[in-house]
Amino acid sequence: MTPALDTKLGQPWRKPPFIKRLWLRWSLGVSAVLYLIAAVASIDVNWARVYEGLDRGAAFIMSFTRPDFVSRAGDIWDGMLESLIMTVAASVVGIVISIPIGLGAARNIAPLPVYLICRSIVALSRALQEIIVAILLVAIFGFGPLAGFLTLSFATIGFLSKLLAEDIEAMDKVQAEAIRSTGANWMQWINYGVQPQVMPRLIGLSMYRVDINFRESAILGLVGAGGIGATLNTAFDRYEFDTAAAILMIIIVIVMALEYLSGVIRARVQ
Amino acid sequence: MLSLKSLTKTYRTGDKALVSVDLDIPNGQVVALIGPSGAGKSTLIRCINRLVEPTSGHALLDDVDITSLNSSALRRERRRMGMIFQEYALVERLTVMENVLSGRLGYVGFWRSFLRKYPQADVDEAFRLLDRVGLLSMADKRADELSGGQRQRVGICRALIQNPSLLLVDEPTASLDPKTSRQIMRLICELCQERGLAAIINIHDVALAQMFVQRVIGLQAGAIRFDGPPTALTPDVLTEIYGEEDWQATIRKDEEDETEAAVA
Numbered sequence: 269m270t271p272a273l274d275t276k277l278g279q280p281w282r283k284p285p286f287i288k289r290l291w292l293r294w295s296l297g298v299s300a301v302l303y304l305i306a307a308v309a310s311i312d313v314n315w316a317r318v319y320e321g322l323d324r325g326a327a328f329i330m331s332f333t334r335p336d337f338v339s340r341a342g343d344i345w346d347g348m349l350e351s352l353i354m355t356v357a358a359s360v361v362g363i364v365i366s367i368p369i370g371l372g373a374a375r376n377i378a379p380l381p382v383y384l385i386c387r388s389i390v391a392l393s394r395a396l397q398e399i400i401v402a403i404l405l406v407a408i409f410g411f412g413p414l415a416g417f418l419t420l421s422f423a424t425i426g427f428l429s430k431l432l433a434e435d436i437e438a439m440d441k442v443q444a445e446a447i448r449s450t451g452a453n454w455m456q457w458i459n460y461g462v463q464p465q466v467m468p469r470l471i472g473l474s475m476y477r478v479d480i481n482f483r484e485s486a487i488l489g490l491v492g493a494g495g496i497g498a499t500l501n502t503a504f505d506r507y508e509f510d511t512a513a514a515i516l517m518i519i520i521v522i523v524m525a526l527e528y529l530s531g532v533i534r535a536r537v538q
Numbered sequence: 539m540l541s542l543k544s545l546t547k548t549y550r551t552g553d554k555a556l557v558s559v560d561l562d563i564p565n566g567q568v569v570a571l572i573g574p575s576g577a578g579k580s581t582l583i584r585c586i587n588r589l590v591e592p593t594s595g596h597a598l599l600d601d602v603d604i605t606s607l608n609s610s611a612l613r614r615e616r617r618r619m620g621m622i623f624q625e626y627a628l629v630e631r632l633t634v635m636e637n638v639l640s641g642r643l644g645y646v647g648f649w650r651s652f653l654r655k656y657p658q659a660d661v662d663e664a665f666r667l668l669d670r671v672g673l674l675s676m677a678d679k680r681a682d683e684l685s686g687g688q689r690q691r692v693g694i695c696r697a698l699i700q701n702p703s704l705l706l707v708d709e710p711t712a713s714l715d716p717k718t719s720r721q722i723m724r725l726i727c728e729l730c731q732e733r734g735l736a737a738i739i740n741i742h743d744v745a746l747a748q749m750f751v752q753r754v755i756g757l758q759a760g761a762i763r764f765d766g767p768p769t770a771l772t773p774d775v776l777t778e779i780y781g782e783e784d785w786q787a788t789i790r791k792d793e794e795d796e797t798e799a800a801v802a
Contacts, residue, residue, distance in 0.1 A: 445589055446627035446693075450700055451616035451644025456651050460640050464631040 328509050335517055336510035340503065344515055347499035348522075351485040354417045354495050358485075359478045361417075362424025367470075369425060370432030377436060377462065386429065393426025398484055402493040413494030420481045420488070427480070431473050432466065439465040468537045475530030479523055486519050539565045539736055540586070540704055545595035547581050547760075555581040557760040558595065565703075566734045568727055570747035570768075573757035574780050579740040582757065583706040586738075587619045588612060599704065617644035620697030622726070624709035626689040628681040634692050635677045638664045641699035660699070667695040671725065687718035691725070698729060705730065705737035712742060719743065723750050744771065744788050 287293040337344070372378045372386030398419055405415040439462060447461030489497015496515060503512040540563040547556040555578040563569055571579050584590035586597050588604060597604045604615055620641070628637045642660045643651055650656060656664075668674045671691040673684075681689060690710060697705060710726060711719035723739075727750045730737050741747045747754060748768035756764030756771075756779040764775050773785035 442623060442625060442627040443629045446621065446623055446696070447629065447640055447643065449587055449589060449616060449619070449621040449706075450641050450696070451613040452640070452651075453610075453613060453643075453648065455648045456643045459648075459652055460629060460632070460636075460643065464629050467631065 328512075331509035331513045332517070334510055335514035336508070337514045340499070340508070340511045340514075343499050343502070344496075344511070344518070347489070347496035347515070348518065350413050351482065351489075351495035351497070352522075354413050354420060354485050355478060355482045358417050358420030359424060359474070359481050362421040362477070362481075363428060363474050365421070366425050366428035366432060369429040370436065371458065373429055373433035374436035376439075376441070377458070386433075390426050390430045390433070393422055394430065396422075398423050398488065399491060402488045402491050406492045411492040411494070416485060416488045416493035416495050419493060420484060423484070424477050424481065428473055428477055432470055435466045435469045436462060468534070471537045472530070472534040475526075475533055479526040479530060482526060483519070483523055539563065539600050540738075541598040542586070543596040543598070545582070545585055545597060546593050547578070547585055547590060548593045554760050556585065556592070559760070559762060561755070561762065561765075563704075563736050563738065566730070566736055567753060568730050568737045568739065568751045569753045569755055570751040571738055571740045571755050571757060572742070572744055572747055572779065573763075575742075577757045577779075578760040579757055580708055581760075583621075583708055583738055583740060586704075586706060587616050587621060589621075613644055617700050618703050620700045620702035620705045622690070622693050622697050622705065622707040622710050624712050626686070626693045626713075628689050628692055628696075630680070630682040632681060633677070634668070634673065634679050634681055634684070635664060637681050637692050638668060638695045638699055641696040644700065663699055664695070667698055668692075670729075671695060686714050687722065690714065690718075690722050694722075694726060694729065698733070703735065705735050705739075707737055707739040709740050709742065711746065719746060720749070727751070744776065748789070 285293060287296065369386045369389055372382045373390055375383055378386065401422055402415060402419040405418050409415045409418070443465060444457065444461035447457050452460060485495040486497045486500060489495045489499065490501050492498070496519065500512055500515045503509075503515060540561075542559050542561040544558040544560060545556055546554075546558050548554050559582065571582065573579050581590055585592040586599075586604065592605055595605070599615060599618065602615060604612070607615060629640070632640070636654065639654070639656050639660060640651075642656060646656060646660070665674065665677070668677055671694060673688060673691055673695075676684065676688065676692075681692065684692065693710075705726070707726060710722055714722060723741075723746055726737065726739070729735070739747070739751065748771060751768060754764065754766065754768050754771060755762055756775065758779050763779050764771070771789060773789070776785045776788065777783070
């Protein structure tokens, strides 16, 4: 038995703390608690207003028990159709543009200048929230689904390029190396060495994005970018909660259907 | 046919993987490259087809200096060097046939390869090679459905369909069981003999190397420490390459060879 072991035996063992300095650990803990207390104390709630509002909330929720699909059926149908067209068009355009940008944003296959340009495009698209882009595009193109379509395409690029690039960066290097060793050119290398490795994930992400785009298209209408959101907004403005409930229910059903569909497709392509 | 002249590779981290390696390999010679992990075996063969860029020195394949080629000329020369990998490196989601035909990528244009419309001669050759390694019936299976030994056979077909004059083989048996390892080594060496190919085979298993090759090169810390016939590998030589150990059990004995021959 070595002397080093002798001193250890019989001693309890504990996992070393994440923050090693004792004073830092304690001061961080104490300030977190103080911040929490101060934050809760600063919340200003007008309880009388909440009490009045409960009625309106209840009316809204109760309207779900008697949704009105009929009296605005024409508007709902038009809005839905517009949303679906926006979703499909924006997804297709967004996906087609994201693929080259995704390739360029993967550090292991793109040269540095291309990488930086593509990463900047991704960062720009992700930094601007959909609503803000939609407000800008509505200002430029006017009210209607064109602004919504462009917004969703732009948002799709940021989402899909980033995740595709990350998947490419995580691919198995040796499979790609083997294709390179045959004397393949760059395009052949991508087609044989990279694409088969990332294809299932690309399809899965694209399907996921289709369903995000549909949900977003319902929101974008609130700022005038067309689709079912515009119909929903009008219903709220007129206090027609029963029509609004009907619209929300249709949105939920369609999102669930898309979710199910993307699940089936993802299972198939694995 | 292959000639390395003071080939050196220093990684960006400062690790010297190869220190001025000189080596000549004549036509049709099968060479085993042995040495401890990290000795630079993988780096050496990857510097030959420039999957790894050598820092300095030259690699000449039939008097073409590979180290100085531009990218399109390099692709043309890579066609003459088939590579076989440790973990098979098949593209797992492609079919066996696509994996084999990918060995022709250096010869066909992009659209032909993209549409999988290979010349009939290539398709016939792929079938012939698959038949030669006993996997003809697996042609349309996906590569990830095969066992390790089967995958390595596909890897061999992919290298051979390039119609290479040199094979670069990186630990072909490292992930295989002992019996499959021998079968794969035998297959590689037979095919080299049939086609008059030279080969460099990186291998951990010294006894297996001695069984099949004509020449052994021992690499240690990026430099060649031994170059000679397999029979000249004595415990002293192995100690120089790998460090102190009892080597008697590792070196192949003749009677073992005979039982192996009987089994085969």
